[in-house]
Amino acid sequence: MSQTADIVICGAGITGVAAAHFLSKAGAGKILLVDERPPLSFTSDRSTECYRNWWPDPEMLALMNRSIDLMEAFADASGNVFRMNRRGYLYVTADESSAADLERESFRTSSLGAGLRRVHSSESSSYQPAHPEGFHDSPDGADLLLGNDLIRKHFPYLTERAVAALHVRRAGWLSAQQLGMYLLETARSRGVWFESGRVTGVDLASGCVTGVRLSSGERLDSPIFVNAAGPYLKDVGKLLGVDLPVHTELHLKAAIKDPLGVVGRDAPLLIWTDPQSLPWEEAERAALAEDDEMRWLTESFPSGVHTRPEGAGESQTILMLWEYQTKVMEPVWPPKLDEQYPEVALRGLAAMLPRMREYFSRMPRPQLDGGYYTKTRENRPLVGPARVDGAYVIGAVSGYGIMSACGVGELLAAHVTGAELPSYANSFALERYDDPEYQRSLENWGDKGQL
Numbered sequence: 310m311s312q313t314a315d316i317v318i319c320g321a322g323i324t325g326v327a328a329a330h331f332l333s334k335a336g337a338g339k340i341l342l343v344d345e346r347p348p349l350s351f352t353s354d355r356s357t358e359c360y361r362n363w364w365p366d367p368e369m370l371a372l373m374n375r376s377i378d379l380m381e382a383f384a385d386a387s388g389n390v391f392r393m394n395r396r397g398y399l400y401v402t403a404d405e406s407s408a409a410d411l412e413r414e415s416f417r418t419s420s421l422g423a424g425l426r427r428v429h430s431s432e433s434s435s436y437q438p439a440h441p442e443g444f445h446d447s448p449d450g451a452d453l454l455l456g457n458d459l460i461r462k463h464f465p466y467l468t469e470r471a472v473a474a475l476h477v478r479r480a481g482w483l484s485a486q487q488l489g490m491y492l493l494e495t496a497r498s499r500g501v502w503f504e505s506g507r508v509t510g511v512d513l514a515s516g517c518v519t520g521v522r523l524s525s526g527e528r529l530d531s532p533i534f535v536n537a538a539g540p541y542l543k544d545v546g547k548l549l550g551v552d553l554p555v556h557t558e559l560h561l562k563a564a565i566k567d568p569l570g571v572v573g574r575d576a577p578l579l580i581w582t583d584p585q586s587l588p589w590e591e592a593e594r595a596a597l598a599e600d601d602e603m604r605w606l607t608e609s610f611p612s613g614v615h616t617r618p619e620g621a622g623e624s625q626t627i628l629m630l631w632e633y634q635t636k637v638m639e640p641v642w643p644p645k646l647d648e649q650y651p652e653v654a655l656r657g658l659a660a661m662l663p664r665m666r667e668y669f670s671r672m673p674r675p676q677l678d679g680g681y682y683t684k685t686r687e688n689r690p691l692v693g694p695a696r697v698d699g700a701y702v703i704g705a706v707s708g709y710g711i712m713s714a715c716g717v718g719e720l721l722a723a724h725v726t727g728a729e730l731p732s733y734a735n736s737f738a739l740e741r742y743d744d745p746e747y748q749r750s751l752e753n754w755g756d757k758g759q760l
């Protein structure tokens with residue numbers, strides 16, 4: 310016997326769960342979440358759990374401002390069960406010309422709606438340090454700190470070479486698992502139910518969705534199907550005969566203990582914005598340079614290595630991330646992990662945090678994991694109708710799926726229920742690619758602020 314639902318959502322990662330939350334809030338009927346894995350256990354369990362409203366793309370900025378508004382409201386309503394903080398992101402450079410870029414670009418992002426940008430160059434400045442916990446009574450916008458004395462007054466663990474640091478304030482981190490559970494539990498309390506299974510087919514009649522098939526052989530009658538399959542967005546799109554313009558990239562993350570306290574326990578997310586070469590002893594460098602397979606370790610590395618403290622109380626854990634090699638690939642599970650990653654990230658972080666060198670000869674045992682970013686070419690998400698009557702897509706949330714979940718969930722619910730759409734809706738709909746002008750704009754899109 311087949312079950313009947315008004316909406317079937319394929320995928321119970323943070324995106325599918327957020328969609329279920331907002332659809333049930335809108336009273337969209339009987340909603341079923343289907344996943345072959347337990348809820349929130351795939352990509353959504355691998356993230357750094359950070360958020361920011363600081364985006365040079367105005368459409369992304371508007372989406373993130375909305376998503377953060379929603380997260381803050383949920384944090385208030387729940388007694389902040391997901392421990393949302395507002396420590397910010399700190400972008401640091403030792404290069405005077407990059408400092409000028411930070412100054413110019415931060416002015417532009419601020420003027421797009423990210424909040425005021427304040428410049429501080431003397432120790433008597435009105436710069437307000439972040440509270441380590443919670444998110445109330447914190448400024449938004451960003452503070453640009455110029456000069457090493459001022460930077461190290463507030464962040465003493467940073468290098469004496471730092472000349473500028475941009476502290477983005479409507480930013481920080483939270484527990485993605487707890488946020489996801491909050492969204493799932495509230496959805497469940499409104500009647501959403503979860504079923505374990507793999508979606509293997511979507512039935513159509515006269516071009517409209519009529520039901521969903523599972524690998525168990527079960528069939529679910531439903532006029533609406535939502536593809537929230539994360540890294541498998543493209544595969545699930547094919548079940549509808551729709552080729553979604555997305556690809557996947559493997560991204561890693563390493564955690565180590567920091568018993569020396571190299572990273573302040575109250576630190577924001579710390580990001581080094583300068584390219585570099587890794588620090589090696591001369592003999593090490595010479596040996597690596599001679600080895601064809603290891604020579605790359607002596608060559609130049611990109612900007613962007615970042616870290617943050619993880620955990621409260623006595624925790625000594627820090628997270629380390631650095632995309633020094635982009636790996637576009639089909640999602641394979643479990644992913645093949647690059648065992649050199651933790652040491653490379655640690656050495657890269659020494660440019661910003663000189664005491665990391667004290668771990669070079671005895672590196673704390675790392676925990677390494679990773680997951681897939683699912684991305685469109687221009688790194689905007691896909692949210693809205695999926696070219697077949699009754700079919701919708703929500704995903705391609707790349708490295709920002711936790712912070713955007715509430716915003717994209719709300720947007721998807723507005724598409725499905727016919728509610729008024731926000732100004733950014735068209736920028737994230739699949740139909741945007743039908744516009745030749747939009748297609749042309751993709752040629753020169755560039756990087757719009759993805760970590």
Ligand SMILES: Cc1cc2nc3c(=O)[nH]c(=O)nc-3n(C[C@H](O)[C@H](O)[C@H](O)COP(=O)(O)OP(=O)(O)OC[C@H]3O[C@@H](n4cnc5c(N)ncnc54)[C@H](O)[C@@H]3O)c2cc1C
Nearest residue numbers: 320322323324352353357358359508539680709710711712
């Ligand atoms: C290393 C790393 C760091 C990150 N850091 C951040 C960060 O700091 N901030 C941030 O906002 N984001 C971050 N992200 C990104 C974020 O984790 C993802 O964007 C987000 O988790 C994607 O959620 P999702 O629900 O789309 O996908 P997923 O969590 O992967 O969920 C998709 C679900 O669909 C299910 N599924 C797929 N196909 C089927 C099928 N046929 N039948 C049934 N079920 C199916 C899967 O089992 C899975 O559970 C990071 C990601 C990585 C890898």
